[in-house]
Amino acid sequence: RYTKMKTATNIYIFNLALADALATSTLPFQSAKYLMETWPFGELLCKVVLSIDYYNMFTSIFTLTMMSVDRYVAVCHPVKALDFRTPAKAKVINVCIWVLSSLIGVPIMAMAVTKSKGKWLLGKDGMVLCTLQFPDPPIYWDTVTKICVFIFAFMVPILVITICYGLTFAIVGTLVDIDKKNPYVLASLHFCIALGYTNSSLNPVLYAFLDENFKRCFR
Template sequence: STLFNYQFLLHPEFYVVLPIIYSVICAVGLTGNTAVIYVILKAPKMKTVTNMFILNLAIADDLFTLVLPISIAELLLRYWPFGEVLCKVILSIDHYNIFSSIYFLTVMSVDRYLVVLATVRSKRMPFRTYRAARTVSLCVWLLVILIVMPFTVFAGVYTSPEHMGRKTCVLSFPYPESLWFKASRIYTLILGFAIPVSTICILYTMMLYKLRNMRLNSNAKALDKAKKKVTVMVFIVLAVCLFCWTPFHLSTIVALNTDLRMTPFLIGVSYFITSLSYANSCLNPFLYAFLDDSFRKAFRKMLECRPA
């Protein structure tokens, strides 16, 4: 959220546009994800393995949108007034947002693959329980916390001598800073994109191959209607996540391989890419409501006006 901070100071119009964009993402994301959390926890029929992963995805998105107002305040005030501890918390949650979504979607893809595999082989999966999904979700959270820990260590308040002692919340790397910066981008690219996305692509390729062979060798349907709908929903949620996050990671590849001079256009593109990645946190609830009947019914029931 603090990319190109000093160049950004030269363009005051960003101080108006970005807070508006972030405020919309915050309001929509907080409302939608809180509704998803409420529906899953409140409705007994919603306690399924897939919904346990969706619940954790919504919690991760909600956590991010909850702290977004602090980033908005920093933009409006044009400096960081909240101290060192909160700086570490905010930048850590900012990085949780990078890793948590894709890792929960990877787990959901593994789950979909196992469901398809069991269906193709006409086998039951006694180990696939709501309790097991809860344990797996906890393991994902611990893994993400471990991955994000280096960013928590390097997060800090930087006082700029060039801008009258203006304080900003940034990743403060030791000397040589450029080498550490490149290492952090490669680290994020590999762990936050290359490994999980490759895993997901392999899983979906194998899944489609098995379904295709099933159709060739049997008249029976590879998946019943409900399982097929859930698989399609997971695939679309994944596609939207990749649409929002791929430009962010592609910009990393560009930053590592070129030495571009920062221009107003490039600064604008950088913030557009960041805003697009942030927007992913508010899109998923709409996808669930549009693609899943049980979510749609639960949302509708929640919005019903009941007489006092």
């Protein structure tokens, strides 16, 4: 049933939706934390919520990056695409994405703790924070985490996505005969190219740079 829907692209989209759905499930806890200015849900849920936050960030960005590679292969290497762009391989790649995300998600879960004012200088009276407790020396590991997030959740995806879409547009531009003398055609061409790059550029920003944990890297 729904065999036509079982394509590599749709499987990547499902993986993206799954990561977003998990992140959405934590919103009630996040909202309560901001409204109450404390974390009332205990340490176990603290670990779950923080790890899901990082899982969502990395799985979303890795999936978007893989989708750009998938589109590049489909356009620039159509023969190889028949073997590469299969539902089975897309599922394997999705599993690999979650495994790679676990390299940061599992340590985050282990380091997530709840702290009260007695153990946290910025705490208020009766305030409990859900935060990360890095091993000694904490400043070193905090810096390492920030650098890893910046490189693997922003710089590398941006580079891969830019290269893949750049090569795709370059190939398409040589194959398609466009009447470049027509101003409407020319304007539409520039708009479509800009729209494609805008999509590629904004996705990593929306999924990473605007994320609360990613912004913490720049504080």
